Amino acid sequence: MFETLFAAFALVLIIEGLLPFAFPxxxxKMMSEASAMPEGNLRVMGLFSIAIGLILLLIFS
Incomplete structure (x- = not known):
């Protein structure tokens, strides 16, 4: 159980690190634009990402 959780966390770190490594x-630019966005928009984007992740997790597990 914990091995799977740690593996998933490791994959998140790898994927999150790809963009700044490959295209700094x-x-x-993307981070500066995101920091200028209203918090409500960022929350909606976060909620949308969570929903997509949960749906994909349900489909593929």
Whole structure:
């Protein structure tokens, strides 16, 4: 159980690190634009990401 959780966390870190490693200029621009967005929009985007992740998890597990 914990091995799977740690593996999933490791994959999240790997995927999150790919964009700043491969395209640092694009990543900095994207982060500056995201910091200028209203918090409500960021919350909706986060909720949408959670929903998609849960749906994919239910489909593929």
């Amino acid at each position: 200029h694009f990543w900095k």
